[in-house]
Amino acid sequence: xxxxPNTGCTCGCRTTYPAFKYGDDIxxxxxxxxxxxxxxxxxEAMAVHAMEDLDPRYHEKLAKAGGGxxxxxxxxxxxxxxxxxxxxxxxxxxxAVLAKSFARIFYRNAxxxxxxxxxxxxxxxxxxxxLDVDLEAGIxxxxxxxxxxxxxxLPPVMAQLLADGGLVAHIRKHGGFNLEEx
Numbered sequence: 001x002x003x004x005p006n007t008g009c010t011c012g013c014r015t016t017y018p019a020f021k022y023g024d025d026i027x028x029x030x031x032x033x034x035x036x037x038x039x040x041x042x043x044e045a046m047a048v049h050a051m052e053d054l055d056p057r058y059h060e061k062l063a064k065a066g067g068g069x070x071x072x073x074x075x076x077x078x079x080x081x082x083x084x085x086x087x088x089x090x091x092x093x094x095x096a097v098l099a100k101s102f103a104r105i106f107y108r109n110a111x112x113x114x115x116x117x118x119x120x121x122x123x124x125x126x127x128x129x130x131l132d133v134d135l136e137a138g139i140x141x142x143x144x145x146x147x148x149x150x151x152x153x154l155p156p157v158m159a160q161l162l163a164d165g166g167l168v169a170h171i172r173k174h175g176g177f178n179l180e181e182x
Contacts, residue, residue, distance in 0.1 A: 015134070016143065017068045017095050020061060021127040022054055024073035028106065030054050031077065031085040046084065047091035059092045067093040069133065071125050074099070077106025086110040096133050098122055098140065111158050114166030120151035135159065 030053050032046060051058035051070075062068045070089065076099035077085060086109050089097065096116035110117045116135055125131065129144040138153035154162070164170035171177055 016130055016132045018065050019071045019125050019127060019129045019131050020058065020068050021071040021122070021125060025075045025078060026054070026072050027079035028077060028082065028085040029079055032088045043084070043087045043091040047088045050088045050092040050094070062093040067095045069131050070094050070097045071122050072097065072099040073122060074101045076102050077110070078103040081105040081109065083109050083113055086113045086115040090115050098125070098133070111161055112167040114162055114169065116162055118151050120149050124149060135162070
C-alpha cells in the first residue's frame with residue numbers, strides 16, 4: 001500500500017508538523033465560510049479563507065510551516081455536508097485533523113476527499129507542539145512533550161482510500177470500488 005499524504009508512511013516523506021489547536025464544535029462554516037462556498041470551485045483560491053473566522057492567519061501559518069495538523073476538541077465539522085470543508089483544509093496544507101470526535105458527514109467527506117482524520121484525546125496537545133502522526137500504527141507522537149497518544153487505526157479500506165488520495169482517485173486507480181484490491 002502506498003502512503004497516505006505526508007502521514008505515518010515509511011517512504012521517507014515528512015510526517016512531523018506543528019499542531020494548530022482550536023476548540024469544540026467547529027462547524028463547517030468556521031472551516032470555510034458560507035460566503036465563499038459558491039464564489040469559486042477553485043479550492044486553491046478558497047484555501048486562503050480556511051478557518052479565517054476562528055483564525056484569520058490559519059492559511060498563512062500553515063504555509064509558513066510547510067503544513068500542519070489541525071487539532072480540535074469534540075464535534076469537529078458539524079454543519080453542512082458540503083465537500084468544500086475538507087477540500088479547503090487539504091489545499092491549505094492541513095495534513096490531518098485530530099479531534100476527540102467528528103460529525104459523521106464531515107468524517108466521511110474527509111476520507112472520501114483524502115484528508116486524514118484521527119479520533120483521539122487531544123487534551124494533551126498544545127498549540128505549536130510538534131507532532132508526528134502514524135496512521136498505520138495508531139500513534140500520535142508529541143515530540144515537544146515527549147508523549148504518545150494512541151488511537152484506533154483506520155480500517156484497511158479507509159486507509160487505502162486515503163493512500164489513493166480519496167474515493168474518486170481510488171475508483172480511477174482500481175477501475176471501481178474493489179475491496180479485494182484495497
